[in-house]
Amino acid sequence: MLEHREFIFGVLAQFAYVAAQVGVGAFFINLSIECWPGGTAQQGAYFLSVAMLCLMIGRFVSTGIMTRVTPSKLLTIYGVICVVLSGVVFAALDYVSVIALMALFFFISIMFPTIFAMGTKNLGAHKKLGSSYMIMAIVGGAIMPYFMGLIADHSHTAAAYVLPLICFVCVALYGALYERLARD
Incomplete structure (x- = not known):
């Protein structure tokens, strides 16, 4: 199993992705309050529900796109877009950062x-064991919100979004390097 580099790096990419996803969601309302002038927690919760709707729509639309684009290529493209959107969130731009955060979903x-x-x-025969490692990733x-909280407490909530940005770089790199990893 360890000879499958696409698996090893896949576990790391899954770790990074889940860290980013949970961190992005955990600090969503705080960011909305700080980057939407006059924003409230109730308004942030509404924006989060819109973001979750974007996630659902993205799942259906993107599954359709995958009939024409390879999964690794789509993962790379989406990873790069998430890096850019995380950068916009990190910039703490009034209104724009909240909209970028909703689009990220x-x-x-x-x-x-x-x-x-x-x-x-x-x-092959190691698929069940490999799947358990993927799930453990x-x-x-559980780790990301702690570190994002440390950054947010010492700076601004938007500054904490540098960590998901780094995680999305890892995901984009996994997608970009997947064919080479699976081949070697």
Whole structure:
């Protein structure tokens, strides 16, 4: 199993993705209050529900796109878009950062199942064990909010979004390097 580099890097990408997803959601309302002039927690909760709707729409639309674009290519494209959107959030631009954060949910929609499928695809008899490692990688979601909270407490909530940005770079790199990893 360890000879499958696409699996090893897939577990790391899954860790990074789940860390980013949980962190993005955990600080959503705080960011909305800080970056939407006059924003309230109730308004932030509404924006979060719109973001979740974007996630659902993204899952359906992106699944259709995957009939024409390879999963690794779509993962790379979406990863890069998430890096850009996280950068906009990090910039703490009134209104714009909140809108970018809502849009980000569309592009994270296919990451978990795509990374999972790509990482376990070539494991053969080790697929069950490999799948359990992929699932264990969700521990990234337990770790990220702590570190984002440290940054937010010492700066601004938007500054904490540098961590999901870094995680999305990892996801984009996994997508971009997947074919080479699976081949070697």
